[in-house]
Amino acid sequence: MKAIVDQTKCGGCALCESTAPDVFEVGPEGYAIVKLDPIPPGLEADVKQAVEDCPDGAIRVI
Ligand code: SF4
Numbered sequence: 001m002k003a004i005v006d007q008t009k010c011g012g013c014a015l016c017e018s019t020a021p022d023v024f025e026v027g028p029e030g031y032a033i034v035k036l037d038p039i040p041p042g043l044e045a046d047v048k049q050a051v052e053d054c055p056d057g058a059i060r061v062i
Contacts, residue, residue, distance in 0.1 A: 011056050016050040017032065
């Protein structure tokens with residue numbers, strides 16, 4: 001699994017960072033960046049939760 005954040009949609013709320021701190025981090029530019037590629041199997045559930053919870057629909061997985 002690979003996680004992608006659409007920087008043009010991300011509002012920088014940091015919810016994804018709270019849900020999966022090993023994967024997402026809101027950087028100095030104010031949008032989330034993905035720190036792990038690929039996503040380790042043990043973190044996939046957290047990433048899927050982050051996709052569901054993102055208020056801006058900015059995260060997708062492939
Ligand atoms: S939850 Fe969505 S809007 Fe909030 S920081 Fe993460 S990617 Fe951006």
